[in-house]
Amino acid sequence: MKKRSATDVLPAEGGLGNEPLLTVDNLHVEFHTRAGIVRAVNGVSYSLSAGETLAVLGESGSGKSVTAQAIMGILDMPPAVIPKGEIRFHGTNLLTLSEEGRTQVRGERIAMIFQDALSALNPVFTVGWQISEMFRVHRGMSKRDGMKKAVELMDKVRIPAARQRVNDYPHQFSGGMRQRIMIAMSIALDPEVLIADEPTTALDVTVQAQIMELLAELQRESNMGLILITHDLGVVADVADKISVMYAGRIVENAPVHDIYKAPAHPYSKGLLDSIPRVDHKGQELYAIKGLPPNLLDMPTGCAFHPRCPYRQDNCVTDVPPLYEISGVRSSACHYWREVLDGSRG
Ligand SMILES: Nc1ncnc2c1ncn2[C@@H]1O[C@H](COP(=O)(O)OP(=O)(O)OP(=O)(O)O)[C@@H](O)[C@H]1O
Ligand SMILES: [Mg+2]
Numbered sequence: 001m002k003k004r005s006a007t008d009v010l011p012a013e014g015g016l017g018n019e020p021l022l023t024v025d026n027l028h029v030e031f032h033t034r035a036g037i038v039r040a041v042n043g044v045s046y047s048l049s050a051g052e053t054l055a056v057l058g059e060s061g062s063g064k065s066v067t068a069q070a071i072m073g074i075l076d077m078p079p080a081v082i083p084k085g086e087i088r089f090h091g092t093n094l095l096t097l098s099e100e101g102r103t104q105v106r107g108e109r110i111a112m113i114f115q116d117a118l119s120a121l122n123p124v125f126t127v128g129w130q131i132s133e134m135f136r137v138h139r140g141m142s143k144r145d146g147m148k149k150a151v152e153l154m155d156k157v158r159i160p161a162a163r164q165r166v167n168d169y170p171h172q173f174s175g176g177m178r179q180r181i182m183i184a185m186s187i188a189l190d191p192e193v194l195i196a197d198e199p200t201t202a203l204d205v206t207v208q209a210q211i212m213e214l215l216a217e218l219q220r221e222s223n224m225g226l227i228l229i230t231h232d233l234g235v236v237a238d239v240a241d242k243i244s245v246m247y248a249g250r251i252v253e254n255a256p257v258h259d260i261y262k263a264p265a266h267p268y269s270k271g272l273l274d275s276i277p278r279v280d281h282k283g284q285e286l287y288a289i290k291g292l293p294p295n296l297l298d299m300p301t302g303c304a305f306h307p308r309c310p311y312r313q314d315n316c317v318t319d320v321p322p323l324y325e326i327s328g329v330r331s332s333a334c335h336y337w338r339e340v341l342d343g344s345r346g
Contacts, residue, residue, distance in 0.1 A: 019088065019090065019091040020047040020048060020049045021048055021049050021050050021089070021090065021192060021193060021225045022047065022048045022071070022087075022088070022089050022110070022193050022225060023045075023046075023047040023048075023086070023087070023088040024044055024045055024046050024047070024067065024070075024071065024085070024086075024087050025045050025085060025086040025087070025088065026043050026044075026045055026084060026085045026086070027041055027043070027044045027045070027067060027070060027082070027084075027085035027086070027087065028041055028042060028043060028082065028083050028084040028085050029041035029063070029066050029067070029070055029075065029080055029081070029082055029249075030080070030081050030083065031079045031080055031081075032078060032079050032081060033079060035297060036297045037297070038296045038297055039249055039296055039299065040063045040066045040249050040296060041063040041066050041067050041070070041249045042063075042248070042249040042250050043084075043085070043249075043250055043251075044063065044067050044085075044246070044249070044250065044251055045251060045323075046244045046251065046254065048193065048225040048226075048227060049225060050192065050223050050224070050225055051219070051220075051223040051224070051225065052225050052226070052241050052242070053216070053219065053225075053226040053227075053228060053239055053240045053241050053242075054225075054226070054227050054228070054240065054241070054242055054243070054244060055227075055228045055229075055230060055236035055239075055240035055242070055243045055244070055257070056068075056227060056228070056229045056230075056243075056244050056246060057230060057231065057233060057236070057243055057244070057245045057246065057269075057272065058231060058245060058246035058247055059231055059247070059293050060231060060293070061293050061296070062246040062247055062248060062249065062293065063246055063248075063249040063250075064197070064229045064231075064246055065197055065229065066080075066249075067246075068112065068195045068197050068227070068229060070082060070087060070095075071087055071094070071110065071195065072106055072110060072112050072195065073094065073102045073105075073106055074106070082095060089105060089109070089110065089193075107134075107138070107189065107191075108138060108189045108191065109189075109191055109192050109193070110191055110192070110193040110194075110195070111186040111187065111189070111191035111193070111194050111195070112186065112194070112195040112196075112197060113179075113182050113183055113186045113194070113195070113196045113197065113199050114182070114197055114199075115197055115198040115199065115201050115202065116202060118170065118171075118175070118178055120182055121170040121178060121181065121182065122170070123169065123170055123171060124169075125169075126166065126167045126168060126169055127150075127154075127165070127166065127168060127169070127170060127173070127181050128147050128150040128151070128154075128166030128167055129147075129150075130181075130185065131146075131149070131150035131153055131154070131181065131184050131185050131188060132146030132147045132149060132150040133146070134146075134185055134188040134189060135149050135150075135188065138189055139189075147166065149188070150166055150184075151163050151166050153184040153185075153187070153188060154166060154180075154181070154184055156184065156187075156218075157180040157181070157183050157184045157187075157214060157218075158180065158214065159173075159177055159180055159181070159184075175202055175203050175207070176203055176207035176210065176211065179199060179200070179202075179203065179207075179211055180211070180214065182199075183199070183211075183214065183215065183218070187218055187222070187224075190222065191224060192224060192225060193224065193225045193226075193227070194215075194219070194224050194225070194226050194227070195227045195229070196215060196226065196227065196228050196229065197229045198229055198230055198231070199211055199215070199228075200212065200230075200235060201230075201232075208235060212235060212236075212238070212239050213239075215228070215239065216238075216239040228240060233272050233273060233276055234276050236257070237257065237261065240257045241256065241257060242254065242255065242256050242257055242329070243255055243256075243257055243260050245260075245266060245268060245269045245272070247268050247293075247304060247305055248293065248294050248296065248299065248304035248305070249296065250304065250333060251323065251333065252266045252268050252269065252305065252332065252333045252334070253265055253266040253268075253269045253330075253331065253332045253333070253334075254323070254329075254330060254331045254332075255269075255329070255330045255331075256329055256330070259329075259330060260273075261273070263341050263343065264340065264341075265326055265330065265332035265334065265337045265340055265341045266332045266333065266334045266337065266340060267305065267309045267310060267311045267334060267336075267340055268289070268305050268308075268309075270340060271289035271308075272289070275288055275289065289308060290308050291307055291308035294307070300317075301317060301318060302315070302316050302317045302318045302319050302320055302321075303316045303317075303319075303320060303321050303333070303334070303335070305334075311334070311336045311339060311340060313335070313336065315335060316335060316336075319335065321333045321334055321335045324337055326341075
């Protein structure tokens with residue numbers, strides 16, 4: 001089959017029809033390693049519309065980043081293999097696009113911010129040079145015009161005295177400011193989708209809030225779709241529209257953000273919520289989900305969460321729960337989602 005390039009097949013911005021901007025559909029990703037097959041992503045589905053913020057939540061190792069890397073097309077294949085699933089952008093499956101087509105999407109139309117700004121920036125080039133490179137490489141701009149754009153972007157992400165600081169090196173900035181520089185680079189080409197993979201994990205709490213606010217503001221201005229990956233429910237409460245909770249490479253709950261805070265419909269989501277420190281519960285012991293995440297080389301039978309689940313019944317050990325539809329916008333992969341919603345502990 002002749003692979004198609006992005007310009008052949010992707011409609012211009014806005015030409016959406018009824019298809020959401022981005023749809024991940026039953027995605028499977030495995031890593032073929034010496035120790036065996038690591039099933040990192042086992043049937044993930046989520047979708048994102050323009051102007052919408054989706055928070056993807058889950059413990060370390062649940063497959064959040066691997067899913068994002070598959071969307072970006074930056075997985076090393078091998079060892080990664082994608083045996084099943086689609087990632088549709090404007091209705092076109094990115095997984096069958098040519099490398100040339102993907103290059104046109106990557107960075108330009110779907111951009112990503114990584115967790116660790118210090119290692120993502122090159123220490124031997126000034127930040128202005130690194131931001132302006134986006135314009136030189138992708139837009140064929142001159143050095144001078146590129147630097148002008150870099151100053152504009154540094155202003156936009158609120159780096160004080162941008163004009164003076166454009167010639168500074170990454171190590172001369174604080175962690176929060178470096179993350180702002182990464183954000184500037186990621187939005188340089190006006191992407192339609194921005195994936196922020198734990199953009200605030202390395203930062204202190206006040207700076208985390210500022211970075212979240214900045215992302216939310218940039219998104220409102222440009223109507224981007226934003227995917228916020230985090231393991232911290234507290235960070236996304238104010239900015240996300242909807243949440244997908246991941247466990248062991250699967251989505252266990254999809255919900256509008258207000259619904260899930262009010263009443264989670266999966267025991268794992270409930271555990272995550274119960275483990276957020278709250279000022280009104282001062283003095284009480286913090287709840288922690290018991291046990292450890294499963295070994296992806298040797299997954300539990302039935303529901304992967306069953307060894308840790310306070311709602312467990314016999315069939316949880318044998319039957320993999322499908323994603324039960326609770327409403328048009330809400331679903332849970334728990335046989336006992338009704339009990340969880342009611343708040344009665346099984
Ligand atoms: N190249 C690889 N080879 C083998 N296993 C891998 C590879 N990359 C990722 N994995 C495994 O895939 C699983 C999912 O990883 P992923 O990075 O998506 O987790 P995550 O949810 O982003 O976690 P974190 O919160 O720690 O970033 C992990 O068990 C990880 O060890
Ligand atoms: Mg990750």
